[in-house]
Amino acid sequence: MCGRPHVGGRRGEAARKMAGKFRKEKERSPETDNSLNRLGGSKDTMQNSDNKRARLLPSAALDVLGNDLLLRCASYLDADGLAQLGRTSARFGIPQAGQKRSLANEAARQRFRESATDEERCRLPKYDDESDVGLSRALEQLRRPLCFDELVGDGFSPQEHPGIVTCTDAAGWSTAVSGHAMRGGRHSAEFAITIDERNIPVVSLGIMRPVSLTDGILEAEWKGNVNPACVS
Template structure:
């Protein structure tokens, strides 16, 4: 007598079946995934995540390499020089992020809030200085961004725009003790806000 669930049991696919498939076919199948999907595929399957004998790249990285080579424009290539220790999946992820609208990843200060479903929009409702920071990193080339600023005509609005190296304005930096309630990086010097200056200097970036 067979167990009740025997008809429902399914045989797991033999992992050696992948060996019978052509590498070019596997790379083509993998190329339909985005960068995060390729990273997960490489972690889940040694066949995709480990370079095969005589190959410089794993199948997952080769798929990312081919997608970047086919899809990136000349201007995008100039904006994204590849780091020496960077994987092809990492470079392809950078290309995906470069094409997304600029978003604000860190809000430092008081009275700030992100608008729901719109990470590129922030609302400020206080008189204190606050700063919204994007995590976008400019590696090279030319970058362009446009900002639309709206405010109440009965109130004054002061907006500073700038570019800084990839640092955090809140990591180990206290809003009250260090920033004194006003987060204004454009005014940070070794004389004015010395503690903040030293903490920003201590953050190592590539």
């Protein structure tokens, strides 16, 4: 018959007591206490290091990064993002020593130089007082589909699509204006006009200088009957 080995009798009981006493002394031994103290000291050191890292200011973190890396990070932003970045951080918004442009403007300049086609360059001559971020925003707007940004007058129904207007009242003049500004080069636009034979409106297409017709003053003067062609 096979079985598990065991210790019986008084000798077995004495051996069990000695083993239990040895385990208790080992748990309270100086070596164990010193090990716990050493671990506790390491934990405090790690916490102090974490606190130092937590107190590191964001501006100090940017100082250790080179301009090339910062420009690469900024290149993922659009024109509005670059403008916001320049307003938020002086490192990006103010030219540093020895630099002609801020990092935000430099990122916009490099993007325009690398992505703009010859035709787009002809259409977007840069103004003397225009920033590179502003020119990059103009390039983004040039690439978007044309739409009617302002509806003035009493003859339009609520706009369901930015590129479509519906005239519901032909008694007076109403005007739909695009916010696209033509700087240079050749521009073209197509208009599809659908007319109800029962109520044929008069449609005029034209070009006007960049001006807002909904700034409050002009809208009050038009009194719901808007026809810029008669004063342009």
